[in-house]
Amino acid sequence: METLEITKEKEVANATQNISGSQAVLEAFIAEGVQTIFGYPGGAIMPIYDALYDYPNKLKHILVRHEQGAIHAAQGFARSSGKVGAVFATSGPGATNLVTGLADAMIDSTPVVCVTGQVFAHLLGTDAFQETDVINITAPVTKWNYQITDATEIPHILAKAFYIARTGRPGPVLIDITKNAQIQKFDYESYTKCEHIRSYRPKPIVRKQYVEEAAQLINEAKKPFVIFGQGIILGKAEKEFKAFIEKGGLPAAWTVLGLSALPTDHPQNVGMLGMHGNYGPNVLTNECDVLIAIGMRFDDRVTGRLDKYAKQAKVIHLDIDPAEIDKNVKSTVPVWGDCKETLPMLTKLIDKKDHTDWLNKFHEFTQKEIDIVINKELNPTTEIMTMGEVIKTLNELTNGDAIIVTDVGQHQMVACRYAKFNQSKSNITSGGLGTMGFGLPAAIGAKLGAPERTTIEIVGDGGFQMTIQELGTIMQYKVDVKIIVLNNQFLGMVRQWQQLFNDKRYSFVDIQSPDFVQVAKGYGIAGQSIKDRKDLKAALQEMLDHKGSYLLEVMVGKENNVFPMVPQGCSVSEIRLQ
């Protein structure tokens, strides 16, 4: 049996003649180093699934429970591994179920290649069974997409797909393949990776003059402030970044997606930016004299009111995507390019400094935040537990070595604020799109992308129910994901806004939940629910020690709020501590 398999695969590799379009698709995925594909079969992609049957040793296919689960899992996989995520789905509903994930991957720059089946080419435009115009539906939410109607196109189009997805500013690519092209046999030569597309410049070249101008601004600055995003992680430039801020003695704060690029307890890590970020970084954005933005895009959740954002500062913006420069915040010096290249150049040119007084200013704000907000959250005197203390206790047990995947809502902000990270690619969350339901499938993908690492999902009672069916995927493939449901019996984040801005008119945020432990049990996943503080540490320890996946539900305060908060439409310096 085994030998039979091997000869079969060898044959394909050496073939210079006839293979099917479907086989060519799989050969391309293998040549691109893909080992794990998340997918769901259906009529229009059956030839590819039939071919997949012959590749059990080379390609691992994870059958999810919903195509949204497939793409979020692929995103989680991409973000924990730094590789391209891979998805298969059928036409029509299979393809439309990918749309949320594509939009999420697009806005969070996640490299994913999706292959969707499509009806036979001669049926295109006839409203055939399960035909949808996938190319046009997905155009705004893909970096690139393409419809293949002839098998001979498959090798070079897939090569382009992988090249585009992973280079420059990464993003999702969708390739729609009509059924006839999947079946069609053609003369297959070999697979050549794509390395150049004449109309596509993945990264702008770096100009020495800008780097020099930026270095000069930094050297003259009295109160320089670095804000960084996912660009550091995507550019695999964590080391270069650390060297840069350490030489310059620069305080550095992160966006939600930049989190984990710099260890949380690095002395120059001054915390989180934005709506629920830390006090100091927000207020001092409007006091610094030089703002150095690296691999981030000035999202409105980060900047608050734009016309009152860092107006006093000279802005240096390092980004690989020229369209981001001056999009939201006008830069004084734009440093276009890959930060893996630009950061070492800058480091070379900046003076060794330590801005102790300036850094201390951040610490003063931190102290104030500890007194007014953080202490209450991490060491509460209330009877009922807070989300913050769950994260704090988790930190003590994992020591910051775990991958934390979150869903969207209050628990997400609390997790980002308080979770400890020692290494990069460890915080996986839906930042730009804020997709509830992202967490569970993304955690499955994250675990498969970094199997050696402990992977913990932090999820709310609302969002968990959006993709809860993926517990079936965990069951079937025995994916070791630890799930912590922070149950506040509310769509908490929306309730918080209703409390603060809509006079406590709690309109449809009171969500009922099933017995999550029982549900997990139904899927063969162990778990327990706790509500007393005295049980917290032991329960977390039990979860971590458990062999295999585990669900821990923690009942937390129903009407707790996440603070600080920059209310929508306010400037970052108007941040509220309570």
Add this chain to the structure above:
Amino acid sequence: MSIAKQNNSATHTHSGIAGKHDFTITVYTENQVGLLNRIAIIFSRRKINIESLNVSPSEAEGIHRFTIVISETEEVVRKLCRQIEKQVEVLKAYYNTDDEIIWQEMALYKVPTDVITEKVKVERLLHQHGARAVVIRKDYTIFETTGHREETEGLIKALEPYGLIEFVRSARVAIIKASHGFHEKLKEFEQTEPGEELIENEFLDKQDEVFTM
């Protein structure tokens, strides 16, 4: 293919409200199905009306040229061009004000033939507007004029009293006065290593020392 006036909104192109004025965007692209939609949605997503859009081949083989007219502020237009250039199949997007380009639109007018033969005034009118007869039939005659918007519009006004049957105007086509054509640029795009001219960076002022490490 050409599409003139995406919708019939009454917004005027020359009104100059809040610093908005006409810009002609010239986009050089690969010839690929679906690209028209990808470019169009960059505008529609931002609720920006395309006044006129024309797609044609360019002087460089295999390279297509989009000519798009919108009325916007320069800042918006610059950002739009960056977004357009982000599309994988787009090689380059330029934007220009009307005084930086030579532009023309073509119009066709269908007029009852008897009116022309009977009324000498009409013939003189057409002559004055530089209209050329393309088809002459017993029942109607089709005239063509080429020029700026005011010119083609002027003839409609003039013909209306005489029973203009049908009118159609093409999208704008434009050539940038300062452009040297796209041949040379294309060579740079074909190089696997980016040439220095590739990145047009308005801050840099043509200084092109490249930092090599």
